[in-house]
Amino acid sequence: MLKERRSVRSRSFLKATIRFYHRNVTIDCIVRDISPTGAKLEVDRTHVLPQEFDLEVPQRSAVYPCELKWRKENSAGVHFKENVDPAVTHYGELAKARIESLEKENAALRLEVSRLRLLLPSSDEDRARDPAAKHDE
Secondary structure (H helix, E strand, C coil): CHHHCCCCCEEEEEEEEEEECCCCEEEEEEEEEECCCEEEEECCCCCCCCCEEEEEEHHHCEEEEEEEEEEECCEEEEEECCCCCCCCCCCCHHHHHHHHHHHHHHHHHHHHHHHHHHHCCCCHHHHHHCHHHHHHC
């Protein structure tokens, strides 16, 4: 296995998720070592892994498209389909989904703030600062 590697791997202990079937099936795993071209995963031996899948590593905000190279008991070796620098954050589908989620949360919070402002008793000072309040009188 070592002879086939194209680059040196760095030891790691990163929580990750294997995603396949259009990201509908997930398996939790641990990235035990990683390089720009691949990784060694620790995954429960009872899980069957597909030949190709995405490896999502939240601590790096990264999603790596992978090809399974070998499997032995609770370990698996994967090759990244694209050369990546594991030290660099890669924003893809994961970041897009997170941004969309935060935008929805932001909109909901703005709506709640507006609703709560209507419930607050207003003072003459507030009316003087808010021209819209003068029209309500």
